[in-house]
Amino acid sequence: MSGLAVVTGASSGIGREYARRLAARGTDLIVVGRREERLRDLASEFPAVEVHTVVADLSTSDGIGRVIAAVGTQPVTVLINNAGVAHYKAFTDLPDEQAAELVGVKVLAPTLLTRAVAPGMVARGSGQIVNVAGMIAFSGPATLEQVPLRRAVYASGLAYALTLSQTLHAELSRSGVSVQVLCPGVVATEFHERQGLDLSATPRMSAADVVTASLRGIELGELVTAPGVEHAELLADVFNADLAAFGGQAPVLASRYRG
Numbered sequence: 001m002s003g004l005a006v007v008t009g010a011s012s013g014i015g016r017e018y019a020r021r022l023a024a025r026g027t028d029l030i031v032v033g034r035r036e037e038r039l040r041d042l043a044s045e046f047p048a049v050e051v052h053t054v055v056a057d058l059s060t061s062d063g064i065g066r067v068i069a070a071v072g073t074q075p076v077t078v079l080i081n082n083a084g085v086a087h088y089k090a091f092t093d094l095p096d097e098q099a100a101e102l103v104g105v106k107v108l109a110p111t112l113l114t115r116a117v118a119p120g121m122v123a124r125g126s127g128q129i130v131n132v133a134g135m136i137a138f139s140g141p142a143t144l145e146q147v148p149l150r151r152a153v154y155a156s157g158l159a160y161a162l163t164l165s166q167t168l169h170a171e172l173s174r175s176g177v178s179v180q181v182l183c184p185g186v187v188a189t190e191f192h193e194r195q196g197l198d199l200s201a202t203p204r205m206s207a208a209d210v211v212t213a214s215l216r217g218i219e220l221g222e223l224v225t226a227p228g229v230e231h232a233e234l235l236a237d238v239f240n241a242d243l244a245a246f247g248g249q250a251p252v253l254a255s256r257y258r259g
């Protein structure tokens with residue numbers, strides 16, 4: 001595989017694993033993150049491909065703009081919108097700046113980066129967009145007992161990635177451009193420890209397995225790839241139920257709301 005991939009959040013965890021796997025396949029890379037040295041170290045691992053590092057804070061419009069400028073008019077074949085932060089806190093405890101950071105990194109940045117590369121992909125009739133969400137995207141209906149530490153903004157950001165991917169998939173279905181949304185469960189990366197949570201005793205999937213699932217899911221033509229969900233029909237059931245509710249409406253006041 002040759003081509004050019006943009007990987008955000010490539011300085012650790014799942015993003016770094018994507019970068020390594022794509023570089024090993026001969027794909028040139030534009031890798032994005034705030035930790036410059038990590039990105040440089042990553043680039044030095046792969047002298048056989050071109051690796052362009054972009055130090056950018058994706059929670060800022062300046063950072064997003066820097067990535068878009070680095071991409072320019074180059075023919076991007078793969079976009080991996082992976083960067084993310086956790087900030088697990090009750091909604092009322094979450095400082096405004098952390099809420100804004102979550103929305104910036106998980107909502108605005110993937111939206112604008114996808115808008116920057118998708119037209120070129122469509123014009124060339126090929127391309128792959130991957131949005132990294134997580135199983136928490138499905139946790140909205142959970143009670144406080146089921147998910148004690150509610151992560152309203154984080155969970156909503158992942159749900160955005162899911163719906164964005166589903167709707168983009170439909171919109172681009174005849175264009176030759178594919179979309180995947182990746183929904184891992186708990187993964188053994190720096191993600192939790194960076195916010196002071198020790199999950200080392202929790203069973204976790206490796207970033208390598210998560211990326212293996214994503215790359216295999218792309219080969220299988222999957223829109224939603226959930227590495228830890230054995231029974232894929234569970235996902236189909238969720239989406240069929242969504243569609244049933246969506247289609248179950250009428251422009252008539254439902255009887256339970258009348259008099």
Ligand SMILES: NC(=O)c1ccc[n+]([C@@H]2O[C@H](COP(=O)([O-])OP(=O)(O)OC[C@H]3O[C@@H](n4cnc5c(N)ncnc54)[C@H](OP(=O)(O)O)[C@@H]3O)[C@@H](O)[C@H]2O)c1
Nearest residue numbers: 009011012013014033034035058083084134186187189191
């Ligand atoms: N770990 C899990 O259990 C888990 C589960 C489900 C989904 N996910 C998702 O997987 C993705 C990758 O997470 P990970 O587990 O690999 O965690 P990680 O090791 O902490 O990696 C997160 C990456 O995102 C980058 N990033 C964070 N904030 C950024 C910002 N403002 N600007 C630019 N880059 C930023 C980080 O780079 P810098 O710090 O260098 O900027 C880092 O490369 C995230 O989107 C996360 O939501 C993780």
